[in-house]
Amino acid sequence: MPAQPSFFSTPSQPGINIAGALRSLRAADPRLARAIDLVGPFALTRPRLSPFAYLLRAITYQQLSGKAAATIHGRLCDLFPRRRPTPDQLILLPAPTLRRAGLSQAKTRAVHDLAARTIDGMVPVTSRLRSMPNEEIITQLIQVRGIGRWTVEMLLIFFLGRPDVLPVDDLGVRKGFARIVGRVRHKDT
Numbered sequence: 001m002p003a004q005p006s007f008f009s010t011p012s013q014p015g016i017n018i019a020g021a022l023r024s025l026r027a028a029d030p031r032l033a034r035a036i037d038l039v040g041p042f043a044l045t046r047p048r049l050s051p052f053a054y055l056l057r058a059i060t061y062q063q064l065s066g067k068a069a070a071t072i073h074g075r076l077c078d079l080f081p082r083r084r085p086t087p088d089q090l091i092l093l094p095a096p097t098l099r100r101a102g103l104s105q106a107k108t109r110a111v112h113d114l115a116a117r118t119i120d121g122m123v124p125v126t127s128r129l130r131s132m133p134n135e136e137i138i139t140q141l142i143q144v145r146g147i148g149r150w151t152v153e154m155l156l157i158f159f160l161g162r163p164d165v166l167p168v169d170d171l172g173v174r175k176g177f178a179r180i181v182g183r184v185r186h187k188d189t
Contacts, residue, residue, distance in 0.1 A: 007161035008046045016163055018042050035180045047159055051126060052087050052118045054159050059110050059146045072102035087118040110146025117144050129160060
């Protein structure tokens with residue numbers, strides 16, 4: 001199967017031409033062109049995490065403010081050598097230890113499930129993810145407790161750099177689209 005398009009370059013495939021893509025989007029819709037100009041330069045950097053670490057962070061951050069989530073994620077990482085959790089180490093931590101770090105009971109179950117499913121190979125390694133189609137990744141990863149479609153869509157965009165993902169259930173995306181097409185008026189526009 002050919003590699004999926006990505007914003008990120010790999011040794012076997014160059015990343016997509018962002019400047020060309022932006023030109024095409026600007027040409028397709030003047031309202032979108034104005035939004036692109038207002039937002040400014042496109043910037044997306046490849047995270048230096050494993051799929052396990054990315055999803056662990058995503059679970060930890062769910063439904064929390066950024067500061068609270070960062071504190072809890074920091075406490076969680078403090079439980080591991082060099083602050084780098086691994087599935088093999090995480091699965092051995094008892095629930096009370098994870099709860100003391102600040103994880104809820106539901107998140108404790110979710111991170112244990114993530115560790116177990118990573119160990120058994122159900123959470124693919126990065127090289128495997130790169131070659132999988134979006135829907136196959138979504139179907140596979142939503143089987144992990146605490147991971148839904150939106151979380152996997154964020155992984156597709158920000159971890160794999162996939163340009164062909166539109167998280168239509170994301171409130172920010174919906175509000176942004178409504179603003180671009182003029183269905184929402186704001187004081188500052």
